[in-house]
Amino acid sequence: MLVVGLTGGIATGKSTVSTLLRERNVPIIDADVLARQVVAPGTPALKRITAHFGANILQPDGSLDRAKLGSIVFADETQRKKLNSIVHPAVRRAMLWGVVKCWVRGERVCVLDVPLLIEGGLWKFVAHVVVVYCSPELQLQRLMKRDSSSRENASARLNAQLPIAEKVEYADVVIDNSGSLHDLEAQVNSLITKMHRRAGWTWTIGWLIPPIGLISAAWTLVWRAVARARTTSIKQKPGLT
Incomplete structure (x- = not known):
């Protein structure tokens, strides 16, 4: 089974691409959805969050008060790291379980929709x-329109993220969402064709004979680590930075 990582920057249109893929029956594992599920009432993650931050970060119905928790973690990097240390592992476990379920169903492809695919290092595992992608200026304009925010506030949010140009450096495929919805749909259709071609017939062997699938997955991890190390080495050479 081919595991694909989908990411982008804020207001570049990643969610639209994810929706288009889902409409075309491509299995999507959405990290944002999982991030909400793993902190639902009664979950181990929410219990750990409550133990650390206190019961005042809960709503009357026992659910997480995201606004109240956000006011704490966005003002304190140490607290933010603590929250991430609780939530991120839970999300990763849920994502892994989602991949396993896709494999059991015999899916040829599944897509991990992860906003922080690059920053979190998960790109190595797909x-x-x-x-x-879209240009930084178009990204800024879309963000201002979407959130009815000032240019200053929108710029601050963009500057707090990894620049989209740096994310593109990790890409095997770049979807340029600078044009119309029709253009975007054409690129998504092309992506689906590429994914199924990449999966090929070998996915059947990996599904029927699990050890071969595991070997293939291990090879992917090694190949990505080597390829990224080479890219980093080239960028660090004098005259190429």
């Missing part, structure tokens, strides 16, 4: 990285 066979294909897809980045949804």
